[in-house]
């Protein structure tokens with residue numbers, strides 16, 4: 001499958017000033033040499049903590065920001081330098097953005113945005129109806145957007161992002177602030193779009209969403225791409241099997257080390273949540289060693305335990321780390 005995005009050694013610095021009394025110039029390296037490709041029809045996820053460089057990457061790819069160094073080719077055009085040739089072939093939606101006109105109906109919003117792209121009158125009406133159908137707003141098409149729920153507004157944003165039939169749609173945190181049902185509806189639309197051939201590059205902080213949607217995932221941290229693969233391959237690379245999750249009230253200092261020394265335990269992570277201590281024990285043979293673990297924790301006021309498969313969230317925490325630690 002052909003590459004529709006080719007990013008090579010992409011760098012972007014921001015110049016800012018810091019300090020209140022003595023203002024000093026500071027350079028923030030938001031991207032430190034990122035390289036990746038996206039294939040046509042793929043749903044590609046960029047995941048990483050706040051400030052990792054995800055939005056900067058999207059802004060460069062959507063022609064909104066110039067790179068400091070490196071190359072970003074989108075549909076064969078330089079995203080900076082050939083932006084005029086590229087702009088009508090792509091579109092983007094930033095999560096929580098307020099680009100819709102609340103005093104207008106959904107239909108009139110879409111009509112207005114199509115006019116900005118110079119879409120012919122004779123294809124406008126059908127395209128508007130198709131888009132309203134796709135995002136499930138046909139029945140509410142003539143109601144003012146101000147009366148819409150957050151989920152409906154976000155679905156209309158998606159329709160707005162499709163007015164020019166983009167070959168690539170960029171979505172920065174598309175489901176942010178939506179309730180579970182609203183987020184599920186939006187994910188269904190994203191899947192449908194990809195099935196119909198639209199390439200999607202999205203960012204999200206929701207690991208389950210990424211796991212459900214993305215064909216491949218790039219983990220970005222501190223301006224660097226630290227891993228890139230399909231979810232099954234990421235599992236193979238970083239998956240040591242299962243996680244035994246134990247919750248205890250007290251933890252004797254030696255316990256953690258003793259558990260780590262049990263044969264078959266790959267790693268032990270401790271996290272304090274409220275007054276409890278959560279132990280995440282990585283192992284390939286959870287059922288063989290669980291009794292040894294509960295024995296070691298017998299004086300630790302054990303409140304419960306569970307055994308589960310390694311999730312994308314575990315993989316994320318392993319690769320990117322936990323900023324709240």
Ligand SMILES: Nc1ncnc2c1ncn2[C@@H]1O[C@H](COP(=O)(O)OP(=O)(O)OP(=O)(O)O)[C@@H](O)[C@H]1O
Nearest residue numbers: 014015016028030049050051052053054055056057
């Ligand atoms: N206009 C700007 N001026 C100065 N620094 C900036 C600017 N925009 C972004 N940065 C910095 O660049 C780095 C990358 O920011 P970016 O917004 O790309 O991260 P992100 O991964 O999208 O984060 P989030 O998940 O919070 O949206 C951060 O350190 C950020 O503070």
